[in-house]
Amino acid sequence: MSITRRTLLLGAGTGAVAVLLAACTPEPQPKPTRTTPVPRPTAPPAVPAPAAWARSTWSTDPYSFGSISYLPAGADPQQRATLAEPIGDRLYFAGEALDPDHPGTVLGAVDSGRSAALALIVAAGEKERVAVVGAGAAGVVAARMLADANHDVTIFEARDRSGGRILSKSGDDWPIPAQLGAWLISDEQLTALHDRITTLGEKQIVLDTATGWSKDGAVDTVAGQSIAQAIDKAKSLPSDLPLDKALTQNGADPDDPALAAALAWQTAITGADPAKASSWYPPAFPADTLTGMGEDLGGFFDKHLKDQEITLASPVVRIAYDDSGVSLRLGTGEALSFDRVVVTVPLGVLQQQGIEFAPALPFSHRGAIAALASGFVETVWMRFDKLFWDAEQAIWHVVGGAGLIRTWLNLMPVTGEPVLVGIVGGPEAEQFAALSDRDARAAARAALEFFAPTPQGGS
Ligand SMILES: Cc1cc2nc3c(=O)[nH]c(=O)nc-3n(C[C@H](O)[C@H](O)[C@H](O)COP(=O)(O)OP(=O)(O)OC[C@H]3O[C@@H](n4cnc5c(N)ncnc54)[C@H](O)[C@@H]3O)c2cc1C
Structure with a gap:
């Protein structure tokens, strides 16, 4: 793999927002305002500080601006x-959001990449210059x-690493690599990847x-019957009603903690906000x-990138296209010409106009x-020095309370080490991503209060 490193130009045309300070008329004379202090999350003392910690911030990341696509009501x-x-046989799009069968998944991303490459191969002549963004x-x-079909391929990647929304953090801190993006995959999807002569890896853990x-201790696990019934009606x-309206229309009580926990579970895995998600094409x-x-x-990416030309830390900021070819402008200002481009x-990023297209897209x-x-999904990995919870189950749902993170995976049974993985979706994920590291730690510990030896707020 040949890797060229370039300077990362932050915000150079990549959707940078200019903040304009407007002059105000001093009439009436404004009184000095007391800013209402935003309450900072506080960690309950019974939940210890983690010995190791890793978190994602996909919601605010300028190269993702979100985690997983879904269909809102009306779409x-x-x-x-x-x-x-394809647009004019020059501009091809791919990515998880485009796959009709498995959107929002690694399998969907792989399939859409394959479809775009196949369509391009059919349209192209021999040994063309192709860019992949x-x-x-x-x-x-x-x-x-495309490279296997003998085209001359260059990949442009905005970050200083490959992998996109798949990100493993290996090292001594963790018994298995901390996965900050995609890592959960059904057997069916693993087999499907295998059928496409690829694999994400060999080692799996099962959380079953x-x-x-709740604040009173263990309760039943969450179930999706009331959601399924509302969707059916x-x-x-x-x-097409948003999911939350479909639920209330069907007589469900939005304040019911069990329903809230079930919705939080669904949102943590799919990223779909119940206040927006379609009930005609609902999240699973x-x-x-x-x-x-x-x-x-990372092995998945190394394998596919072997002997490929990849240019890291090089955001593409503009793509011009016509009948004869495409021209890419990078954040560095450099412009390069190709016969065709695959934009992934x-x-x-497309919604935030991170790339300008000329002419504008149809x-x-x-x-x-x-x-x-x-949709938004964030995850947090925490390793503790010793076990402080008394729950053997691998998947925990917080029912009630005010914690930001309501879905937890307990990796103790499968790794033998006190590691908890929190997953949060929807508006709460956006909120979590916006917290400073210190406040995010406090919020994550606060969300674990029901699992501590002396439950906080217990009756
Ligand atoms: C927290 C989280 C958990 C998830 N969990 C699962 C799961 O368990 N199972 C599952 O199957 N899926 C899961 N997903 C979804 C899965 O990660 C995605 O469907 C898949 O990885 C998307 O691949 P992609 O190639 O379409 O997009 P990406 O992986 O996002 O790749 C797009 C690439 O484009 C780059 N880029 C952006 N802007 C520019 C630019 N201007 N110029 C150049 N490059 C640019 C990005 O840096 C990125 O590398 C999860 C996602 C998240 C965020």
Whole structure:
């Protein structure tokens, strides 16, 4: 793999926001305002500080602006396919948001990368110069296929690493690499990847027991029946209601802590905000058993990038295209010409206009970008010096309370070490991503209060 490092130009045309301070008329004379202090999360003393800690911030990351795509109420799955249509046989799009069958997953990203590469190979002549924008799963798979078809491929990646929304942190701190992006994959999806002659890795861990936990101790694990019933009824309504409205219309109580915990679980795995998600094309309710990859997933990318030309830390800020080819401008100001380009940047980046297209994309593509939703999921890994909880189950759901993170994975049973993984989705994930590291630690510890030996706020 040949890697060129370039200077990362932060904000150089990549959706940088200019903040303009407007002059105000001094009438009436403003009184000095007392700023209401924002309450900082405080960690309960019974939950110890972690010995090791890692967290994601995909929601605020300018190269993802979100975690997982989903269909909001009113959107149509066909809009994913629309976005995947090549423009003038020069501009191809790929990425998890475009895959009709497994959107929001690594498998979907791989399949969309394959589809874009195949379509390009059919349209192209021999040994063309092809650019691939983005070195996530879709980008590296597309690049591999294009290089294997004897094209001259260059990959441009904004970050100083490949992998995109797959990010493993290995090292002595963790019994298995801390996974800050995708790592949970069903057996069916693992087999599907295998059928495509690829694999994310060999080692898996299985998390197959679950419990709910309230301030009074263990309660039943969460279930999705009331959500499934509401969705069933909503399907016969004349218009597509957001999931939360479909639930209230069906008589569910939004203040019911068990329902809130079930929705938090669904949102943590799918990123779909219940206040926006379609009830006609709803997010799937998670399975009772989770299988997670237990190794560094960087190997997947190294394999696909072997002998490929990849330029890291090089955000593409503008793509001009016409009948004869494409021209890419990088954040450094450098411009390069290619015959064709595959753009695999996340939906969130397209929505925030992280890349300028010239001419502007067709209405059909802009309509699809605006119609789809980019959901938020954040994760936090914490290793403790010693066990402080008394729960053997692998999946925990916090029922009630005010904690920000309501889904926890207990890795003690599978790794033999006191490691907890918190997963939060939707608006709470955005909130969590916006916290400073110190406040995020406090918020994560506060969310664990029901599991501490002396439950805080217990009756
Ligand atoms: C917290 C989290 C948990 C998840 N959990 C799971 C899971 O358990 N199972 C599952 O199957 N899926 C999961 N997903 C979804 C999965 O990660 C994605 O579907 C998949 O990795 C997306 O791959 P991609 O290639 O489409 O996009 P990405 O991986 O985002 O790749 C796009 C690349 O484009 C780059 N880029 C962005 N802007 C520019 C630019 N201007 N110029 C150049 N490059 C640019 C980015 O840096 C990135 O490397 C999760 C996602 C998150 C965030």
